[in-house]
Amino acid sequence: MSRGGGLRTYVLTRVLLAIPTVFILVTMVFLLMRVAPGDPITAALGAKLPAKELEKRKKEAGYDRPIADQYVEYLGQVVTLDLGESVTDNRSVKSIIVENGSATLELTLAAFSITLLVGIPIGLLAGRFRDGPIDVGGRLFAIVIYAFPVFFLGFLAQLLASKVGWPTSGRASPIVDFDLDKISYFYVLDSLIAGDWNAFWDVLQHLFLPALVLGLTISGVMIRLVRVNLMQTLRGDYVEAARARGISERRVVINHAFRNALVPVITVAGLQFAILLSGAVLTEETFNWPGIGSELIRYLDERDYIAVQGIVVVFAIAVVFVSLLIDLVNAFIDPRVRYR
Amino acid sequence: MGASAELVDSDFELPPRSPGQLFRARFREDKIAMASLVFIGLLVLMAIFAPLVVSIVGGPDPDARDTGALDPLFATPTGPSADHLFGVDQLGRDVFSRVVYGARVSLTVAFAATFFATVFGVIAGLLAGYFRGWVDSLISRSVDVLLAIPYLLLATGLASACTLAQTKGGGSGCLGGLVKPGLGVVIFVISFTSWTYMARIVRGQILSMREKEFIEASRSMGSTDARIVFSELLPNLTAPIIVYSSILIPQVILYEAALSFLGVGVTDKPSWGQMISDATPNFSTAWWYMLFPGIALVLTVLAFNFVGDAMQDALNPRKRRS
Numbered sequence: 001m002s003r004g005g006g007l008r009t010y011v012l013t014r015v016l017l018a019i020p021t022v023f024i025l026v027t028m029v030f031l032l033m034r035v036a037p038g039d040p041i042t043a044a045l046g047a048k049l050p051a052k053e054l055e056k057r058k059k060e061a062g063y064d065r066p067i068a069d070q071y072v073e074y075l076g077q078v079v080t081l082d083l084g085e086s087v088t089d090n091r092s093v094k095s096i097i098v099e100n101g102s103a104t105l106e107l108t109l110a111a112f113s114i115t116l117l118v119g120i121p122i123g124l125l126a127g128r129f130r131d132g133p134i135d136v137g138g139r140l141f142a143i144v145i146y147a148f149p150v151f152f153l154g155f156l157a158q159l160l161a162s163k164v165g166w167p168t169s170g171r172a173s174p175i176v177d178f179d180l181d182k183i184s185y186f187y188v189l190d191s192l193i194a195g196d197w198n199a200f201w202d203v204l205q206h207l208f209l210p211a212l213v214l215g216l217t218i219s220g221v222m223i224r225l226v227r228v229n230l231m232q233t234l235r236g237d238y239v240e241a242a243r244a245r246g247i248s249e250r251r252v253v254i255n256h257a258f259r260n261a262l263v264p265v266i267t268v269a270g271l272q273f274a275i276l277l278s279g280a281v282l283t284e285e286t287f288n289w290p291g292i293g294s295e296l297i298r299y300l301d302e303r304d305y306i307a308v309q310g311i312v313v314v315f316a317i318a319v320v321f322v323s324l325l326i327d328l329v330n331a332f333i334d335p336r337v338r339y340r
Numbered sequence: 341m342g343a344s345a346e347l348v349d350s351d352f353e354l355p356p357r358s359p360g361q362l363f364r365a366r367f368r369e370d371k372i373a374m375a376s377l378v379f380i381g382l383l384v385l386m387a388i389f390a391p392l393v394v395s396i397v398g399g400p401d402p403d404a405r406d407t408g409a410l411d412p413l414f415a416t417p418t419g420p421s422a423d424h425l426f427g428v429d430q431l432g433r434d435v436f437s438r439v440v441y442g443a444r445v446s447l448t449v450a451f452a453a454t455f456f457a458t459v460f461g462v463i464a465g466l467l468a469g470y471f472r473g474w475v476d477s478l479i480s481r482s483v484d485v486l487l488a489i490p491y492l493l494l495a496t497g498l499a500s501a502c503t504l505a506q507t508k509g510g511g512s513g514c515l516g517g518l519v520k521p522g523l524g525v526v527i528f529v530i531s532f533t534s535w536t537y538m539a540r541i542v543r544g545q546i547l548s549m550r551e552k553e554f555i556e557a558s559r560s561m562g563s564t565d566a567r568i569v570f571s572e573l574l575p576n577l578t579a580p581i582i583v584y585s586s587i588l589i590p591q592v593i594l595y596e597a598a599l600s601f602l603g604v605g606v607t608d609k610p611s612w613g614q615m616i617s618d619a620t621p622n623f624s625t626a627w628w629y630m631l632f633p634g635i636a637l638v639l640t641v642l643a644f645n646f647v648g649d650a651m652q653d654a655l656n657p658r659k660r661r662s
Contacts, residue, residue: 024485032497147641149594151601152616152634162624278490282598286620296493297602300500308497316489 083310093310102185104291114215123226142220154286169288366654373650376643445611453530461535465542499604590644
């Protein structure tokens with residue numbers, strides 16, 4: 001089998017395997033929302049409308065039909081990506097995803113950058129100079145930070161930040177938020193597009209604290225991972241061979257060991273994505289970040305089927321997609337993966 | 341490492357030691373893990389004898405509202421004092437008592453949810469690895485699905501559904517009233533979303549082990565599937581199962597705190613996550629109300645992490661985390 005053929009078959013199998021996963025997921029979300037009693041109309045408007053009016057509304061929305069019919073209709077909607085409108089505040093699921101999803105994505109990406117910025121250098125230095133001060137400090141930091149719940153660390157950070165007048169909640173100051181032209185809904189990008197440096201600085205300031213807290217809680221895992229990988233790589237035959245050829249230790253470490261040590265990081269990056277999104281929910285609640293996680297919690301409280309279903313489905317598809325992407329990148333970098 | 345060096349260097353009178361004895365000897369060498377184990381022991385005692393601990397210190401009942409302890413002018417929480425070691429919350433409840441009683445919820449959930457997740461994960465992994473075919477496909481797909489949803493979102497959904505659900509008898513809860521709102525729902529939800537890694541680990545082990553000679557031998561002697569699974573395979577899996585469940589415990593504690601923080605945890609008893617959550621609106625002025633449960637939480641998780649890591653090292657001395 002040629003190289004290209006192997007990769008193509010691998011990609012095809014992985015993509016096909018993702019389809020049943022998404023299908024089961026969509027079904028589970030649907031059942032979960034129907035098994036629980038009550039319907040969104042009663043939950044949202046029950047106190048405001050008379051019983052007769054409620055029945056009429058339920059009928060209009062189709063909630064009196066058999067579950068199987070509702071399921072078929074729902075599957076059709078998912079396939080055509082028409083996820084409907086929230087019952088409680090008539091927002092289309094699409095706009096919820098775009099507006100709040102971008103907030104979550106912005107936070108997650110910023111947090112992940114911090115994880116990499118902290119985790120890779122410390123992990124590499126710790127692995128290179130084993131049992132040195134950076135190694136001992138890094139290991140201690142990794143263990144301790146892992147024990148901190150995101151929200152507790154968040155409160156401590158807010159406590160410190162409020163002492164020095166650094167913003168501790170929201171995505172931007174109210175005026176900036178109001179004035180900003182939302183094109184991509186990534187505030188950092190939008191303020192740059194607008195060329196408004198004051199807004200840009202304001203947005204960055206607001207982003208920094210939640211991203212730092214979320215990023216740090218995961219950086220412990222990253223330090224450990226990079227460190228262990230580098231130590232394994234440094235014991236590898238090809239590193240020994242490079243040394244034997246008289247290449248300086250500096251070049252051996254930087255050109256030969258570092259790169260190979262970072263390959264598994266990509267895999268873990270994918271695995272961390274779901275964890276990061278979960279962590280993002282807590283961070284969003286802590287810092288009043290208007291992300292999709294905190295929106296979901298609110299819609300759950302309001303028993304808004306449509307919104308919850310839509311958000312969870314998109315969320316899950318995103319996670320499946322990212323893990324698929326990671327597998328493909330891995331297969332591309334490391335040919336051994338394809339033939340497993 | 342010391343223990344294995346000792347094995348090589350000693351004279352011939354070294355008494356034979358079982359794997360269990362070796363494990364204990366290696367574990368004892370880890371001083372931090374031993375200290376953590378003592379800490380956990382004390383914590384468990386504190387949780388069991390919470391009323392006694394509180395009365396020795398002279399603290400009030402965790403739910404007693406001492407409005408006299410609130411700030412006389414603004415009725416805001418007051419900080420640590422002689423009457424209230426860790427201060428009081430916005431309802432005048434003693435923070436120290438609540439932290440002590442909070443250990444009950446954390447530890448109950450930690451042990452119970454870890455137990456159920458382990459049992460379920462092991463069964464699923466055994467079935468998938470041993471029978472392969474469609475059983476494996478079904479279980480592995482379900483694991484993929486569960487791993488694809490950020491677990492906190494799934495848990496929040498499940499918890500709110502279970503808390504609202506009505507049974508035919510008029511009671512509330514999930515699975516026909518088996519899972520009651522409060523502690524029951526939290527344990528159920530956490531177990532339901534935490535068995536996946538255990539299932540994957542057990543499945544992988546079984547897949548490779550079922551091709552080994554001793555299984556072949558057992559099968560050739562006419563052993564039934566049940567006998568092979570329970571007498572041959574399962575005993576060989578004790579080590580990874582114990583190690584993984586010890587790693588699961590601290591994760592479950594953080595998980596419970598997160599659920600409480602999101603407002604779907606245990607609400608009828610004091611819990612650390614819920615205290616931190618309650619402190620949200622006024623933590624900048626009433627730091628004690630957030631700090632003490634937070635510290636209790638971090639120390640507990642830290643201790644369980646140290647023990648879990650040490651157990652992992654003691655079982656695989658060659659594969660140290662290093």
